[in-house]
Amino acid sequence: MHPHTHETVDHAEHEHVVLPQHRHHFETEEQQREAGSFGMWLFLLTEIMFFGGMFFAYLLYRNWYYPAFTVASNQLNVPEGAINTVILITSGFFMALGVWAAEVRKKGLLVIMLILTTVFGLAFLGVKADEYHEKYELHHIPGASFSTAMFTNPAAFGLKEEPLAPDMAQHTEIFFFLYFAMTGMHALHMIIGIVILFWLTWRAHRGEFSSGYVAPIENFGLYWHFVDIVWLFLFPLLYLINRHPLS
Amino acid sequence: MGISPVLWQFLVKWLHASALFPAEASTISPYTDALYFFLLAMTLVGLLLVGVLVFGFSIRYRREKNPVATQVEGSTLLEATWTIIPLAIFLVTFVWGALLYFRIYDPPANAMNIYVVGKQWMWKAEHPGGQHEINALHVPAGRPVQLTMISQDVFHSFSIPDFRVKREVIPGRYTTIWFQATTPGTYHIFCTQYCGTQHSGMIGEVTVLSPDDYQKWTQQSTSGMSLAQNGERLFASMGCNACHSGNAAARGPNLAGVYGSKLTLTNGSQVLVNDAYLRDAILNPSQHITAGYAPIMPTYQGQISEDGLIDLVEYIKNMQSNFRVQQTLMTSESNQAAPTTPTEGTTSETVKP
Amino acid sequence: MSTSVPNLHTIVSLPDQSTAKLPKRHYINNEHGLLSWLLTGDHKRIAILYLISITFFFFIGGAFAGLIRLELLTPQSDLVAADTYNKFFTMHGIIMIFLFLVPSVPATLGNFLIPIMLGAKDLAFPKINLLSWYLYLAGGTLTLAALVLGGVDTGWTFTTPLSTHYLNTHVITAATAIFIAGFSSIFTGLNFIVTIHRMRAPGMTWFRMPLFVWSNYAASILMVLGTPVLAIAIVLVALERLVGIGVFDPAKGGDPLLFQHLFWFYSHPAVYIMILPGMGVISEVISTFSRKRVFGYTAVAFSSVAIALFGFFVWAHHMFIMGVSNYSALVFSLLTMLVAVPSAIKIFNWAFTLQKGSITFETPMLYAFGFMGLFTIGGLTGVFLGSLGMDIHLTETYFIVAHFHFVMVGGMLMAFLAGIHFWWPKMTGRMYPESLSKLAAVVTFIGFNLTFLPQFILGYLGMPRRYAAYPPEFQVLNVLSTAGATVLGVGYMLPLLYLGWSLKYGAIAGDNPWQATGLEWQIQSPPLTENFLEVPIVDYEAYDYEWLEKKQREQVTTVG
Amino acid sequence: MAHETYHDPSNVTNPEHADHHIVSPLQYCMVFGTLLLGTAITVLAAYKDMGWLNPVIALGIASFKAVVVILFFMHVKYQSKLIKMTVAAGFFTFIVLITMTLSDYMSRAWGMW
Ligand code: HEA
Ligand code: HEA
Ligand code: CUA
Numbered sequence A: 001m002h003p004h005t006h007e008t009v010d011h012a013e014h015e016h017v018v019l020p021q022h023r024h025h026f027e028t029e030e031q032q033r034e035a036g037s038f039g040m041w042l043f044l045l046t047e048i049m050f051f052g053g054m055f056f057a058y059l060l061y062r063n064w065y066y067p068a069f070t071v072a073s074n075q076l077n078v079p080e081g082a083i084n085t086v087i088l089i090t091s092g093f094f095m096a097l098g099v100w101a102a103e104v105r106k107k108g109l110l111v112i113m114l115i116l117t118t119v120f121g122l123a124f125l126g127v128k129a130d131e132y133h134e135k136y137e138l139h140h141i142p143g144a145s146f147s148t149a150m151f152t153n154p155a156a157f158g159l160k161e162e163p164l165a166p167d168m169a170q171h172t173e174i175f176f177f178l179y180f181a182m183t184g185m186h187a188l189h190m191i192i193g194i195v196i197l198f199w200l201t202w203r204a205h206r207g208e209f210s211s212g213y214v215a216p217i218e219n220f221g222l223y224w225h226f227v228d229i230v231w232l233f234l235f236p237l238l239y240l241i242n243r244h245p246l247s
Numbered sequence B: 001m002g003i004s005p006v007l008w009q010f011l012v013k014w015l016h017a018s019a020l021f022p023a024e025a026s027t028i029s030p031y032t033d034a035l036y037f038f039l040l041a042m043t044l045v046g047l048l049l050v051g052v053l054v055f056g057f058s059i060r061y062r063r064e065k066n067p068v069a070t071q072v073e074g075s076t077l078l079e080a081t082w083t084i085i086p087l088a089i090f091l092v093t094f095v096w097g098a099l100l101y102f103r104i105y106d107p108p109a110n111a112m113n114i115y116v117v118g119k120q121w122m123w124k125a126e127h128p129g130g131q132h133e134i135n136a137l138h139v140p141a142g143r144p145v146q147l148t149m150i151s152q153d154v155f156h157s158f159s160i161p162d163f164r165v166k167r168e169v170i171p172g173r174y175t176t177i178w179f180q181a182t183t184p185g186t187y188h189i190f191c192t193q194y195c196g197t198q199h200s201g202m203i204g205e206v207t208v209l210s211p212d213d214y215q216k217w218t219q220q221s222t223s224g225m226s227l228a229q230n231g232e233r234l235f236a237s238m239g240c241n242a243c244h245s246g247n248a249a250a251r252g253p254n255l256a257g258v259y260g261s262k263l264t265l266t267n268g269s270q271v272l273v274n275d276a277y278l279r280d281a282i283l284n285p286s287q288h289i290t291a292g293y294a295p296i297m298p299t300y301q302g303q304i305s306e307d308g309l310i311d312l313v314e315y316i317k318n319m320q321s322n323f324r325v326q327q328t329l330m331t332s333e334s335n336q337a338a339p340t341t342p343t344e345g346t347t348s349e350t351v352k353p
Numbered sequence C: 001m002s003t004s005v006p007n008l009h010t011i012v013s014l015p016d017q018s019t020a021k022l023p024k025r026h027y028i029n030n031e032h033g034l035l036s037w038l039l040t041g042d043h044k045r046i047a048i049l050y051l052i053s054i055t056f057f058f059f060i061g062g063a064f065a066g067l068i069r070l071e072l073l074t075p076q077s078d079l080v081a082a083d084t085y086n087k088f089f090t091m092h093g094i095i096m097i098f099l100f101l102v103p104s105v106p107a108t109l110g111n112f113l114i115p116i117m118l119g120a121k122d123l124a125f126p127k128i129n130l131l132s133w134y135l136y137l138a139g140g141t142l143t144l145a146a147l148v149l150g151g152v153d154t155g156w157t158f159t160t161p162l163s164t165h166y167l168n169t170h171v172i173t174a175a176t177a178i179f180i181a182g183f184s185s186i187f188t189g190l191n192f193i194v195t196i197h198r199m200r201a202p203g204m205t206w207f208r209m210p211l212f213v214w215s216n217y218a219a220s221i222l223m224v225l226g227t228p229v230l231a232i233a234i235v236l237v238a239l240e241r242l243v244g245i246g247v248f249d250p251a252k253g254g255d256p257l258l259f260q261h262l263f264w265f266y267s268h269p270a271v272y273i274m275i276l277p278g279m280g281v282i283s284e285v286i287s288t289f290s291r292k293r294v295f296g297y298t299a300v301a302f303s304s305v306a307i308a309l310f311g312f313f314v315w316a317h318h319m320f321i322m323g324v325s326n327y328s329a330l331v332f333s334l335l336t337m338l339v340a341v342p343s344a345i346k347i348f349n350w351a352f353t354l355q356k357g358s359i360t361f362e363t364p365m366l367y368a369f370g371f372m373g374l375f376t377i378g379g380l381t382g383v384f385l386g387s388l389g390m391d392i393h394l395t396e397t398y399f400i401v402a403h404f405h406f407v408m409v410g411g412m413l414m415a416f417l418a419g420i421h422f423w424w425p426k427m428t429g430r431m432y433p434e435s436l437s438k439l440a441a442v443v444t445f446i447g448f449n450l451t452f453l454p455q456f457i458l459g460y461l462g463m464p465r466r467y468a469a470y471p472p473e474f475q476v477l478n479v480l481s482t483a484g485a486t487v488l489g490v491g492y493m494l495p496l497l498y499l500g501w502s503l504k505y506g507a508i509a510g511d512n513p514w515q516a517t518g519l520e521w522q523i524q525s526p527p528l529t530e531n532f533l534e535v536p537i538v539d540y541e542a543y544d545y546e547w548l549e550k551k552q553r554e555q556v557t558t559v560g
Numbered sequence D: 001m002a003h004e005t006y007h008d009p010s011n012v013t014n015p016e017h018a019d020h021h022i023v024s025p026l027q028y029c030m031v032f033g034t035l036l037l038g039t040a041i042t043v044l045a046a047y048k049d050m051g052w053l054n055p056v057i058a059l060g061i062a063s064f065k066a067v068v069v070i071l072f073f074m075h076v077k078y079q080s081k082l083i084k085m086t087v088a089a090g091f092f093t094f095i096v097l098i099t100m101t102l103s104d105y106m107s108r109a110w111g112m113w
């Protein structure tokens, strides 16, 4: 057996310097950091399963009511959705750079990156709000005021789609329910993320993450990227069903 | 006996009224019971084994007898034994249970069909001859009976313990069970799926009659109109015959003889027309468009009650030629006009005499 | 091993406790005041907080059980109206499952012991641990709120479309409560997994961990991966009630079975979340009181993991007659048979642990024996239900009620009580009164069988579950069952009383009253806040009684 | 001795521990470019009629992007085996949920599939 040299060195190193963030019950800084990121990953597992349930519901009804899902999906705003995808990717990119900035202990850069992450996150939510508003005006929000008129009689709305039979048109409500449930749950995660971002930015500003202690930034980065990934699936699944009947 | 006479009477009455084993009143019962006894034996053997080991060792190796424990690491052989033997027993249970499952749920071809609609909180049985019963069911002994069941609201479950049959009654789709009662008598019907406040009141009685008595019962309790006849009226009053008149020029396909046939849909797939398909064709017509037709049929979702649907289905099932449709067209003219916007639940009621 | 060392006796007989003293400083008197408890990060204190709160909810749930049994004394629904009865069993089920049994062993004993057993100072995330308790409290409070506001009558299974469209009770409140309690459970599981992976003391290898840790590890995996699916199912129910459209309503094109799939995807694994930690307790107890290493340690450890893994593949056995396809019914029935095997392995391994042991019969051991018998019955009747054709007749009857009370009450609750008695001296530093507690164990055993054995017969006779009123011919058996519940209730009141009494008057326990080998027994009772004065270095296998004996001998020679 | 094998002797060959690796900004930029490109292709592909291939392509690209994010933005490529297994376990359970449930729906007598 080879002794694990790296770890022994590490161990010795940290026995002398006790950093302020070091919790008493961890033996080493290393142990604490790895426990933290492992814990974060486990939390993300629960998120996979949480969204997983909705993804399954989506899969089921998309196959059952494909025509309804097609026309309903075609009412979503692809440019806005695509722009939002880009915005979110950019936000994630800045987050990744933020982690790097923390790792190389550049305090100013870290703060800037966190702010950029936040700004793009907020931009995403803004676009989303605009989309929600559009759906509201079109009576596409499930519930009492939901209207299928646009799908049973598209010509009256200046659409070139094939009209749906009323029974199939009703099922567009399921699509929009899933649309709002999934993007809403996603947006909720974004909002929570942004609140945390404010807090982290403030702490970064105070220089808490400039000493090589990057765990909070790293772990938050995992969360933020996970939220991105969910959107990477939501976008094609919700916006891009059969986007070519017009040509 | 030192027990007071009142108490004694109570005890006698109680013990009299209580059984430890349900009656075997259908052809399925012995099969179910056989598996049950096998499983009971398995449990007793397993329990005995565990009991003997635990008590045996406890007595043999209690501290007074065996002050010093001997450490043993384990034994792959022993562990393999008690992995494989239970596994084998469980697999036998699986195969046996699966065979029984298909025996219980595969109706024989010659079974007579009765419709059952469950709703909060009653059972409605509808015989093809037009006999309606609530929380009761009359069936002949010695004949396979199939129940085609549907729920109008939530999940219910139709259970006759003495027949060892039970199946969920699901909103929105037909399920079936079948049985062949052996002994005339009355047996409990329970709703076994929790369905709200009066779940425990959703009970009834199945009366098994000898074939002769059954014959008599059918004649006495008929209300005049068979299900198909009710369906025929509905067919007219809902305006189905406007499109399904059977004429060559009609906008909808001819429904005569459609039951049991295979239809080709516009998307190329083939479907067998059964009760469920007919029901779905009326409620969700656009989901399976018959090849060669335009998707113009309106949905009747929310306009016809489950009873009404059963009537329609039964009518279409029995439609063998266009003759009936033509006749319907005439009756509908002579009868009261069809309601323009039928409301749920009341439709079938108002149309029925 | 067989030797004639005279000192051997110290090991076999329990130590003389008359000379034991309570340590001056320990986690209970380390700090004072209510706040020092409410804001604590100490896993041991959180465990105590949990213990108090789940006991509270157990007795509320138990009171509902009492009311259920009282109503079922007579065939008519004469004590309460049918819908009140429906609220009773719903509250009983929700409280017992989500607020009592799921957190029972993990959140109390697991919280207290896992760090100590691993040689760590605390769980990996003490703050999240505390948060998890507050979430539990929030969930519990909301449940009580739902109760006070008028109750819920969905049944603990929230069957759609009943729960979404046909009831106007406080479904959303109860749903939120379960959602929150679910996160409490997720955080407990998450904390355990990280702790077990990351915080083991030097030398504490995977295969030196006590089996209690293994089984909690397996249960934690289920908590982390299963619970979120329940959460989303519950959220969808709440949304569907709020917005009124939807995914579970067949009238609108939804599929009510979808909810069942999501619900049971969690709730089947949840039954293993409930039983696995209990199995861990049994391993510890059986080993200690037969002074022998658990027979086939690795098999027992891996069977826990196997149960957790297979547990994810069998959920549709709760839906056999509810409209799943024949193909699914077959597959899930087959897999159900497979998942039953690892449990059988455990039972026999425990039985053979007794062989060649040196067995004593303290209270925890009595409970453990109770567990083995009752769980065998409960588990094997589960096999009845897993067998397709049999399930048709048995499902939704009292046979199921009997099945799950045998595994949950006869199995898990017995294991919980075994564990509480076993570790009581460690947690409080004092012994419980032995003869009184033996009496309680016997009373609960008798009461339990009287309550639930008749229900198997009732079930086969066809008495449906969730019935406020039933045909009169079932009365005799129901009366027996109610009588049994009364005995059972007394059996459960006893520990509450004498354990409370022992807090002040119990004999001082000393460090290792059972002469057990776990790390937790090598430190003082009650432990210090930081558990260990210095990081322990583990150089012996689990359940190594020879090591303990040697250690004891050294102590005798050095001290004496 | 005990100190050398801090976590667990098996850690030496199968460490639950990985060195802290710092991903360079350049790599991040490349990933960023890939993601943007992926998004563009997704949108463009959606407007081309490719029959059943459309959703497959869309999901394929989405999965690819997700993998890239997980590997680089989330550093999984440089993480210990334990983390990799954890991620895998999450997707595995998700797949169990999907496939086992779907197999029920697809084999139901009343079709709808
Ligand atoms: C702690 C909780 C717990 C546990 C551990 C189990 C364990 C098992 N359960 Fe149970 N179950 C529930 C709690 C639990 N169950 C609950 C709460 C419900 C009802 C939910 C509701 O509807 O409200 C339920 C319902 C339920 C059903 C659904 C019934 C229906 O709705 O129709 C089924 C069907 O398969 C089932 C099966 C099993 C099986 C096969 C096991 C197996 O894991 C058991 C394995 C154990 C053994 C097999 C015993 C040990 C074996 C031996 C000692 C070997 C014996 C020797 C020989 C064979 C020779 N259970
Ligand atoms: C951990 C889980 C757990 C536990 C411990 C129990 C414990 C008990 N349960 Fe429970 N039970 C469930 C989980 C549990 N149950 C679930 C999940 C259901 C299904 C719910 C549903 O259908 O939705 C159920 C359903 C259920 C039913 C079926 C109701 C129905 O379908 O109509 C019955 C009937 O006898 C019952 C009885 C009992 C009894 C007598 C106890 C006893 O063990 C309890 C003994 C304890 C006490 C009695 C408390 C101590 C004493 C006092 C507090 C003093 C006051 C005492 C009185 C007023 C008598 N339970
Ligand atoms: Cu209908 Cu219960």
Ligand SMILES: [Cu+2]
Binding pocket: C267, C268, C271, C314, C315, C317, C318
């Ligand atoms: Cu189960």
